[in-house]
Amino acid sequence: xxxxxxxxxxxxxxxxxxxxxxxxxxxQGLSDVDRAVLECSPLHAAMAHGVLNGGKRVRALAALxxxxxxxxxxxxxxxxxxxxxxxxxxxxxxxxxxCMDDDVLRRGxxxxxxxxxxxxxxxxxxxxxxxxxxxxxxxxxLMPAATKIALLQTLSHAIGANGMAGxxxxxxxxxxxxxxxxxxxTMHSLKTGALLRASLLxxxxxxxxxxxxxxxxxxxxxxxxxQVVDDVLDASQSSHVLGKTAGKDAAANKPTYVRALxxxxxxxxxxxxxxxxxxxxxxxGVRAQPLADLAAYCANRIH
Amino acid sequence: xxxxxxxxxxxxxxxxxxxxxxxxxxxQGLSDVDRAVLECSPLHAAMAHGVLNGGKRVRALAALxxxxxxxxxxxxxxxxxxxxxxxxxxxxxxxxxxCMDDDVLRRGxxxxxxxxxxxxxxxxxxxxxxxxxxxxxxxxxLMPAATKIALLQTLSHAIGANGMAGxxxxxxxxxxxxxxxxxxxTMHSLKTGALLRASLLxxxxxxxxxxxxxxxxxxxxxxxxxQVVDDVLDASQSSHVLGKTAGKDAAANKPTYVRALxxxxxxxxxxxxxxxxxxxxxxxGVRAQPLADLAAYCANRIH
Numbered sequence: 001x002x003x004x005x006x007x008x009x010x011x012x013x014x015x016x017x018x019x020x021x022x023x024x025x026x027x028q029g030l031s032d033v034d035r036a037v038l039e040c041s042p043l044h045a046a047m048a049h050g051v052l053n054g055g056k057r058v059r060a061l062a063a064l065x066x067x068x069x070x071x072x073x074x075x076x077x078x079x080x081x082x083x084x085x086x087x088x089x090x091x092x093x094x095x096x097x098x099c100m101d102d103d104v105l106r107r108g109x110x111x112x113x114x115x116x117x118x119x120x121x122x123x124x125x126x127x128x129x130x131x132x133x134x135x136x137x138x139x140x141x142l143m144p145a146a147t148k149i150a151l152l153q154t155l156s157h158a159i160g161a162n163g164m165a166g167x168x169x170x171x172x173x174x175x176x177x178x179x180x181x182x183x184x185x186t187m188h189s190l191k192t193g194a195l196l197r198a199s200l201l202x203x204x205x206x207x208x209x210x211x212x213x214x215x216x217x218x219x220x221x222x223x224x225x226x227q228v229v230d231d232v233l234d235a236s237q238s239s240h241v242l243g244k245t246a247g248k249d250a251a252a253n254k255p256t257y258v259r260a261l262x263x264x265x266x267x268x269x270x271x272x273x274x275x276x277x278x279x280x281x282x283x284x285g286v287r288a289q290p291l292a293d294l295a296a297y298c299a300n301r302i303h
Numbered sequence: 304x305x306x307x308x309x310x311x312x313x314x315x316x317x318x319x320x321x322x323x324x325x326x327x328x329x330x331q332g333l334s335d336v337d338r339a340v341l342e343c344s345p346l347h348a349a350m351a352h353g354v355l356n357g358g359k360r361v362r363a364l365a366a367l368x369x370x371x372x373x374x375x376x377x378x379x380x381x382x383x384x385x386x387x388x389x390x391x392x393x394x395x396x397x398x399x400x401x402c403m404d405d406d407v408l409r410r411g412x413x414x415x416x417x418x419x420x421x422x423x424x425x426x427x428x429x430x431x432x433x434x435x436x437x438x439x440x441x442x443x444x445l446m447p448a449a450t451k452i453a454l455l456q457t458l459s460h461a462i463g464a465n466g467m468a469g470x471x472x473x474x475x476x477x478x479x480x481x482x483x484x485x486x487x488x489t490m491h492s493l494k495t496g497a498l499l500r501a502s503l504l505x506x507x508x509x510x511x512x513x514x515x516x517x518x519x520x521x522x523x524x525x526x527x528x529x530q531v532v533d534d535v536l537d538a539s540q541s542s543h544v545l546g547k548t549a550g551k552d553a554a555a556n557k558p559t560y561v562r563a564l565x566x567x568x569x570x571x572x573x574x575x576x577x578x579x580x581x582x583x584x585x586x587x588g589v590r591a592q593p594l595a596d597l598a599a600y601c602a603n604r605i606h
Contacts, residue, residue, distance in 0.1 A: 036489045037469035041476040044464060094429060097402075099421035118402035119475040122425070126397060126432065127464040133436050134459035137452050145448035149440050152455070156437035161347060161430040166340035172422040173344040186339045 004278050004288060006296030014290055015061050015297075021074075022060045025082040026051055029135055046116040046124035047131075051089045053107045058226075058298070059084040059195060063203035065290035066215060070207025077206055079141045080151065083132040084199050087159055090128035091168070091195070093121050100172060129159075143206065151202050158198035167191025171254070179255040185224070187255075192230070193223025200291075211283070218280035218291060225273035226298050231256040232266050237302065274299040307581050307591060309599030317593055318364050318600075325363045328381040329354055329388055332438055349419040349427035350434075353392045356410045361529075361601070362387040362498060366506035368593035369518060373510025380509055382444045383454065386435040387502050390462055393431035394471070394498070396424050403475060432462075446509065454505050461501035470494025474557070482558040488527070490558075495533070496526025503594075513587070521583035521594060528576035529601050534559040535569050540605065577602040 030051060033044050060081035067077040096103040096111040097118060104114050113121035135141070136151050157163060167190025170183075179187065197219035204215055235258040257266045277295035281288040333354060336347050363384035370380040399406040399414040400421060407417050416424035438444065439454050460466060470493025473486075482490065500522035507518055538561040560569045580598035584591040 032465065034465035034469055034493070036486070037464060037472060037493070040482075040486060040490070041469070041472035043469055043472035047464060090429075094425060097425065099400075099425060120472060122397060122400065122402060123468045123472045123475075125429075126393075127468040129429065129432055130459050130463035130468065133455060134463060137455040137459060139456075145452045148452055149448045152436060152440040153442075156433050156440060160433035160437060161340060161350060162335065162337035165426045165430040165433065166337055166344070166346055169340060169344035169346035169423060169426045172426075179343075183339070183343060187343070190337070190340070 003285070004281055004292040006274070006278060006292035006294070006299075008293070008297045008300040011290070011293035011297035014065075014293060015057075018061060018064055019057065021078055022057050022064075022081055022085070023052070025078040026085055029079075029082045029086065029131060042116050042120055043123055043127065046112050046120045047089075047128055049109075049115055050093045050112045050121075050124055050128065051086065053109055055085065055088070055107060056301075057081075057085060059088050059199040062196060062199040062222075062294060063206075065203065065294050066200040067203030067206045068290060069284060069287045070204045070210055072203065072207030073142075076141060076143055077203060079135055079138070080202050080206060083135040083155070084195070084202065086128045086132035086135065087155070087164075087195060090125040090132070091159075091164060093125040093128070095168065097121060100168075147205065150205050154198050154201050154205065158194040163190055163194035163198075164192075167194065175254055177255075181260050184255045184257070184260065188227040189220075189223060192227050193220070196223045196226060214280050214283045218277050218295075221273050221276040221280060222295055222298060225270060225277065225295065228257045228266055228270050228273065229298060229301060231258045232263065232270065233302070234258075235263060270299050306588070307584055307595040309577070309581060309595035309597070309602075311596070311600040311603040314593070314596035314600035317368075317596060318360075321364060321367055322360065324377075324381055325360050325367075325384055325388070326355070328385040332382075332385045332389065332434065345419050345423055346426055346430065349415050349423045350392075350431055352412075352418055353396045353415045353424075353427055353431065354389065356412055358388065358391070358410060359604075360384075360388060362391050362502040365499060365502040365525075365597060366509075368506065368597050369503040370506030370509050371593060372587060372590045373507045373513055375506065375510030376445075379444060379446055380506060382438055382441070383505050383509060386438040386458070387498070387505065389431045389435035389438065390458070390467075390498060393428040393435070394462075394467060396428040396431070398471065400424060403471075450508065453508050457501050457504050457508065461497040466493055466497035466501075467495075470497065478557055480558075484563050487558045487560070487563065491530040492523075492526060495530050496523070499526045499529060517583050517586045521580050521598075524576050524579040524583060525598055525601060528573060528580065528598065531560045531569055531573050531576065532601060532604060534561045535566065535573065536605070537561075538566060573602050 030048055038044055063081045063084055064077050092106060093112045095101050096106060097113055103111055105111065112124055133152065136148055159165060167187050170187040171191055200215055200219040201212065204212055261269060274295055278292055281291055333351055341347055366384045366387055367380050395409060396415045398404050399409055400416055406414055408414065415427055439451055462468065470490050473490040474494055503518055503522040504515065507515055564572060577598055581595055584594055
């Protein structure tokens with residue numbers, strides 16, 4: 001039994017303090033603009049469209065919550081948070097392309113390739129990945145070079161062929177095909193989980209050394225929870241509520257937790273995973289309250 | 304008048320010593336493979352197809368030549384060289400996609416999306432960018448963390464929206480449209496020149512501190528030379544010789560130096576740029592011989 005209880009409402013209140021600083025840091029990260037590129041292409045506009053679109057900033061907030069637990073400086077955490085959201089935006093832009101999920105709607109807005117064409121969307125995603133790394137090696141990020149290297153190791157491990165890109169490759173390779181429950185967990189653990197886990201770890205890496213093993217257990221369970229909730233929402237909510245096309249997974253005959261477990265058991269699984277998250281945080285005591293609240297928020301989100 | 308003369312033959316002989324170690328380091332860089340991804344997707348095969356295809360390795364060799372001039376350790380230079388070739392391979396894979404240049408042939412082989420489908424090609428390019436950064440922060444790259452950060456700053460600046468991706472964005476935005484000669488130079492300086500300049504600088508950054516200003520002048524002139532030669536070859540050689548579709552620029556109505564200057568004047572411009580390269584190297588004396596030879600090689604290449 002965990003000593004902590006999570007509260008989605010408390011998380012919303014905590015998160016609301018951070019939303020404006022996060023958006024400001026994202027905007028700042030996009031502000032280094034070459035005039036020739038700006039005048040001769042819509043690349044910067046496409047990048048901004050992909051990043052500044054009212055996202056929930058779960059990865060940024062995860063980094064901030066873990067970093068605060070480790071007493072990390074807010075300024076460094078905001079830069080790390082921006083880098084993580086750049087990576088997330090890059091992955092969504094590429095995921096929405098016609099050769100991938102072919103989606104036209106994202107957070108209620110036209111996807112980047114619908115607004116700017118496929119070529120500019122491809123390049124905007126490419127450049128956002130680069131700029132995520134650029135943020136983490138910037139001289140304005142005040143931390144020892146060795147810490148920056150540690151952050152870059154965590155990020156590059158999480159998003160490459162053995163992480164996010166690998167999970168996406170498994171996903172697109174199995175549209176219309178069966179995956180075992182274990183294979184599906186592996187796929188999601190890479191595709192969605194790896195970046196979320198990296199967000200938590202990178203936040204912690206910005207601060208004082210705590211034992212990171214409990215955080216890694218929490219991160220693993222939270223990543224799984226996040227994906228199961230995504231599947232439940234895709235199967236049970238309207239496009240209007242989600243801000244993206246609902247029912248796409250079923251329509252594309254994709255393997256999902258809802259398809260594997262049924263809607264009711266998938267919902268029950270969310271609650272089990274939520275309790276696992278709380279249990280994992282026990283060693284950290286009350287310092288972990290924002291992470292407990294983050295888990296409650298993820299378990300209870302409706303879009 | 305430069306004290307150096309370049310020799311394409313001498314460069315070939317020098318480069319031939321390095322080709323096997325470079326290919327070995329590329330293979331090693333691709334060897335960290337997650338079993339689940341390997342078993343459930345062709346992603347790793349697509350990445351290998353894009354990288355291990357008999358490329359000329361100009362960027363790797365440029366880094367090695369500049370690094371040797373600065374007495375940098377060969378082992379570190381080979382890792383940097385591999386990272387640069389990963390970036391180059393990523394850019395070619397994405398550049399060949401149907402939404403970009405839509406090319407089916409590259410170095411005499413089917414392009415990655417022809418061999419593995421568009422989605423896997425997209426992800427292979429994405430992952431190769433990530434793995435380039437991963438190589439540069441690897442613990443097996445033995446250099447101070449601050450030097451790694453400097454390398455990452457050079458690379459991320461060169462390939463993002465204000466570098467290579469920006470140049471590509473200008474390029475695709477102007478198919479069939481006029482660019483002034485100045486705009487075209489800016490476009491190429493970003494699209495092709497930025498990574499080549501970064502290759503030279505990163506090689507030098509691995510070694511002893513020399514004044515980098517002459518190297519930057521050399522790099523700027525060499526990048527320009529490289530692009531003019533590319534345009535000359537596209538307009539004057541067969542697909543068979545090039546190993547890629549010839550005459551594509553003219554067919555696509557793209558702005559090129561040949562279109563702007565005519566074939567003869569473009570060839571004369573190559574010789575001027577070559578002499579500029581040699582002059583820039585004068586302050587380095589005979590240590591710069593491989594760089595002089597690299598310029599001769601680039602000026603005289605036929606594919």
